[in-house]
């Protein structure tokens with residue numbers, strides 16, 4: 636029998652598995668034939684540490700040393716918010732919330748030269764934002780899991796049974812047993828809880844879409860910062876010589892293999908085109924992923940109040956990568972009874988007991 640059985644091979648599952656492998660043998664089960672097939676393979680891959688609700692910021696800050704010390708996880712990007720006429724107040728709120736520095740339109744155009752000075756009236760900037768090499772991060776956590784256990788892909792968990800010693804799980808035609816079950820099933824985490832006979836939390840997957848488009852003719856976008864419309868109404872991020880453009884949609888849906896709707900993508904592209912002097916000429920690819928939120932918007936980390944051998948690692952929303960080092964450490968702290976370095980408010984806001 637293993638010590639820990641983890642359901643889900645996204646960033647939540649592999650990072651929790653890597654931490655727990657320090658304390659016992661881990662088996663990680665992933666339904667798809669590869670890791671990071673769902674949300675974790677579809678993100679915008681940005682690391683910021685002052686962005687979002689209190690617990691998200693605390694976990695992102697608690698992750699900073701891990702990010703900066705890991706070989707090749709981060710590269711500099713910077714983040715900029717811009718406003719058109721009538722959006723100045725919204726931008727001022729973004730500047731205050733995310734501790735941005737207000738900059739002039741001229742300075743904004745030095746950073747992103749295609750911005751239209753006739754349609755951008757104000758901007759805010761922060762250099763403390765990085766691109767995450769998400770594949771490298773996943774692989775490095777996966778190596779740590781394999782150092783004291785195994786990762787089984789193509790293993791969809793179909794049955795979960797509580798036993799006197801722990802759990803018995805059927806997946807991909809095999810039976811696995813462990814003392815502790817970790818639910819890192821992303822959009823499917825409530826379904827996994829139900830399968831284990833526990834109450835669901837009320838997680839809601841929300842679709843977010845991205846178009847990958849050709850860079851404007853004659854420009855190299857690689858040094859441009861990630862750029863948001865005021866109020867996060869859309870964003871643009873340079874990506875290997877092209878641009879990612881998202882309408883920042885958040886359509887509530889059910890757990891599924893998400894895809895992007897053409898009209899939603901067109902809306903995002905139109906909002907970007909409305910602030911720049913260059914049209915989008917060609918879509919290279921597009922996709923959508925599910926960002927899954929608990930009812931209060933905070934992540935759910937640690938043993939369930941009804942059964943401490945069932946551990947939640949769910950509800951990462953739009954912050955699953957940038958919080959993963961700190962969040963996975965907290966999961967291990969709570970499973971092993973180790974003291975956490977996080978503040979009391981973050982501990983209570985992330986505790987599964989808040990839904991009991």
Ligand SMILES: Cc1cc2nc3c(=O)[nH]c(=O)nc-3n(C[C@H](O)[C@H](O)[C@H](O)COP(=O)(O)OP(=O)(O)OC[C@H]3O[C@@H](n4cnc5c(N)ncnc54)[C@H](O)[C@@H]3O)c2cc1C
Nearest residue numbers: 643645646647666674675679680681792821924955956957
């Ligand atoms: C467009 C977009 C942009 C984003 N941008 C950012 C960003 O810039 N920075 C950031 O930090 N985050 C970002 N996010 C959020 C981030 O991607 C997610 O928070 C994170 O990937 C969630 O990871 P996860 O492991 O919980 O879920 P997933 O990656 O979805 O993994 C869950 C896994 O569980 C598996 N599973 C489910 N049920 C079972 C079962 N019964 N048996 C076996 N396996 C099962 C699934 O197959 C899946 O692989 C973004 C997300 C999207 C969609």
